[in-house]
Amino acid sequence: MSSSDTPIRVMLVADPGVAARRIRKIEAAFTAEAREVLADDVTVEIETRSVRISPDGTLDIKALGELDAEHLDADAVLMLTEVPRHDEGRPLVAELFAESRTAIISYPTLGIWATKRRIQEIFMDCLLQLLPDSHGPLQQKYAQRWTQWTPTEGNGRHRLFARSGTGDLRTILGMTVANDPFRTAPKLSGALAGAAAVGAFGIFYFSIWQMADALSTARLLSIGVTAILSMVVWLILTNRLWDKPTSRDLARVVWLYNGSTVLTLLIAVSVLYATLVVTILIGALVVIDPDFLADLIGNEISFFNYLDIAWLSAAMGVVAGAVGSTFDSSMDIRRITHGQRESQRRYSEEELG
Structure with a gap:
């Protein structure tokens, strides 16, 4: 010292x-x-x-x-x-x-x-x-x-x-952490409500059970990824979260903003999807009788049959949740991104003049 x-x-x-x-x-x-x-x-x-x-x-x-x-x-x-x-x-x-x-x-x-x-x-x-x-x-x-x-x-x-x-890449990851994506998911309450309502149908409709059993693991995974990407694109477009550079000098920084926005929403929507899968899985285990499910699909039943049903139902729910997200506060969703937050504290040319 x-x-x-x-x-x-x-x-x-x-x-x-x-x-x-x-x-x-x-x-x-x-x-x-x-x-x-x-x-x-x-x-x-x-x-x-x-x-x-x-x-x-x-x-x-x-x-x-x-x-x-x-x-x-x-x-x-x-x-x-x-x-x-x-x-x-x-x-x-x-x-x-x-x-x-x-x-x-x-x-x-x-x-x-x-x-x-x-x-x-x-x-x-x-x-x-x-x-x-x-x-x-x-x-x-x-x-x-x-x-x-x-x-x-x-x-x-x-x-x-x-x-x-x-x-x-380090900066984009740092911006994503600063966006706090795990705190973003609760702001998508409208999307979650719409996704849960539609996803719950998977517990009660036989055709969804049969489809989940017929689909391969790879196809189920691709359906889930497609649902997540679709909701991310919907959120970006409907809330105007994609920033455009006003000059060539800003192109690199704006690219960082857009990259962190996409990554933040991917994490947030993935958290929402995982929450739906767990919730629907619990509901399916409680509601769907194993013997009844076995008679319907004609195969032995395991835990993975219930997981497949929950996964497919959650994918349907997330797609429907994109529509439900229109009832969420646009301002709340915009504030999760760097570009939108910084635009709120940006000087205009008139203020500087």
Whole structure:
């Protein structure tokens, strides 16, 4: 631990949602580590706020300057944003602004393994570089193997780029995690209600039992996949979730937005499908008598016969659930995607003028 006569105050700022939850989870551990490395009198404070986005899809750096002005007594301001950042064709993990003692860390560029430890290490790396004293040996401790710092001549800015050639894939996965797809499924209540109502017919209709028994496993799987994809396409089209680039410069970022939207909905609809399969399976086991089912299909009955019935019924239900999704709040569904959330905090040309 280094000694210091002056207390060190660190501000942690996060976008609302996943970023804010991650910040709060690392607060205690980050504070303890900062005190161990720097001084006993390090204090850490947390603030939740969104930074506006310029028409070109980048974070408004002027707004970050205002953030620094609000915390003049802070020795460092570390912001975790859910905005995916790119520069020079590479994912930008973090960026330091020495004059304003501010660092921006992009949560999506950390990928699917954005663990509490990884976020904490990147925060410590940024903090040590923002403080006036040299902490070279300590910075090596927090360096990530898949990243590399690049200084920008003359303006006191340092950028941390992802080294890996799979940076875009890591960013899409990180954006999907930030979309919180497992919390998305409950927002599809209308779709779930419609899917459950239609899927329940599979428990009572003999023809569905016979069809499920006649279909091969491969065909049943393909039916399920087709049902999931159909609902994803329906949700994207009816809620206008597909973003279009307004300029060539934004094409790459918009591609990331659309990729994370598709992946988020695939996960959410798959969760809905799995829920239906389990629910219908339980209902079928309770309602359908094994001997009656055996007489009807002319074969011995096993657990897999019931699973086939539940799988096929759930596929029918998901297709019907696409129609039911029209009764869900369009705004709720749109908010699950990065592009739609960011459009809500985007400056218009008139506001900037």
